[in-house]
Amino acid sequence: MDLTLSPADEAFRAEARTWLAAHVPQTPLRSLETEEGFAAHRVWEAELAADRWSVVSWPEVYGGRGAGIVRWLVFEEEYYAAGAPGRVGQNGINLLAPTLFDHGTEEQRARILPSMATGEVVWAQAWSEPEAGSDLASLTSRAVRTNGGWLLSGQKTWSSRAAFADRAFGLFRSEPDTPRPHQGLTYLMFDLRAPGVTVRPIGRLDGRPAFAEVFLDEVFVPDEDVIGEPGGGWRVAMSTAGNERGLTLRSPGRFLAASDRLVALWRGRADPSDTALRDRVADAVIGARAYQLFTYAHASRFLDGATMGPESSLNKVFWSEYDIALHETALDLLGPDGESADTDWSEGYVFSLAGPIYAGTNEIQRDIIAERLLGLPKGRR
Ligand SMILES: Cc1cc2nc3c(=O)[nH]c(=O)nc-3n(C[C@H](O)[C@H](O)[C@H](O)COP(=O)(O)OP(=O)(O)OC[C@H]3O[C@@H](n4cnc5c(N)ncnc54)[C@H](O)[C@@H]3O)c2cc1C
Secondary structure (H helix, E strand, O other): OOOOOOHHHHHHHHHHHHHHHHHOOOOOOOOOOOHHHHHHHHHHHHHHHHOOOOOOOOOHHHOOOOOHHHHHHHHHHHHHHOOOOOOOOHHHHHHHHHHHHHHOOHHHHHHHHHHHHOOOOOEEEEOOEOOEOOOHHHOOOEEEEEOOEEEEEEEEEEEOOOOOOOEEEEEEEOOOOOOOOOOOEEEEEEEOOOOOEEEEEOOOOOOOOOOEEEEEEEEEEEHHHEEOOOOEHHHHHHHHHHHHHOOOOOOHHHHHHHHHHHHHHHHHHOOOOOHHHHHHHHHHHHHHHHHHHHHHHHHHHHHOOOOOOOOHHHHHHHHHHHHHHHHHHHHHHHOHHHHHOOOHHHHHHHHHOOOOOOOOOHHHHHHHHHHHHOOOOOOOO
8 A cells, every 4th residue: 555645635735734724723612512612613613614624525515525535534634733623513424424425315415414514503423222332222212103204202321412412313113023123223313402302411520511311202203304214224323333433433633643742741741761651652652653554554445445344343442442541641741730630631531431432332342353353253142
């Protein structure tokens, strides 16, 4: 694989860098996990979209630049290096949009994608239920047929940003008596402010209120908001899950920028005789670079027609464990300041602890790697 970028790709990088230098807010926005911060991040999404930087890899007709995966990776590197704000539209852009590209109708794409790109409609993922996390197929929320659509009832939980988001996508049991739990599920989109929906924030360790559980009581959803075939939701959901664990949720640009910040921290604060800490900083830099190369290798396979399969689990385990090690190293460098002050590092550390849980726990990902990539026998469940 040739890792040299073409002159056109380099020109794209330069254009992105110039735009970001002129537009990234000088003062960091408040956390998007708060109501005020959420609103400020929507404004930032609109600013990105106005110059078509919100969804660079999407076709132009939906607000993108038709830039392809390599330029998307380049853009992400520039985005994080510029210290640009977190993306409030991430669940829609990284999870629902690829699902619509694979399984949605042309009408759904035209109706949903443009307002997603501008941050006008922010999406939440409503998959997990109190008794259905790792074993998602055991979900019990129902979709019951009615005139022109469906009535949704049940409870979803652990829904990131749902407290302030506008709409959600989730899986519902539409055929209660199928022989296997993966059958008879329907993938639907619904409005978080529709009659019958109650959204209740869940307290997080950092006290910020955007995380929520969602209660549904006969919420009407029209037929046009079903993605894929009614009853065939599992297959659609697996396409979303591959994207969640795969390339797009955590791009290497995020870790390259963080490892650069870590090196700066080491240079500014560390005791040069502390070789153990120095080695951990070096490991963080090597990890970010290795992840970048691994991702470029994947991107090149995609360009040759491959699709993301179970190897998305390798990405998920890698970035989630790497993120914790990176933040632990930073906190050890900062010493007591790291824990007492509300720095990006301490906030990032608390969030990194959730990485091995969300997007499918790492225990489950390791089972997938063992069974589906290494061909090892199934473990006892
Ligand atoms: C910060 C954060 C954000 C999230 N955001 C969202 C969101 O936006 N939308 C959404 O729908 N969900 C979201 N989730 C939920 C997340 O997807 C679930 O927490 C996750 O799937 C695990 O499910 P669970 O919590 O029910 O744990 P369980 O499935 O009950 O698992 C508990 C433990 O048992 C282990 N375990 C379970 N089954 C097995 C097995 N067969 N083999 C080996 N080990 C096993 C698990 O690995 C885990 O360690 C989020 C979670 C977090 C922490």
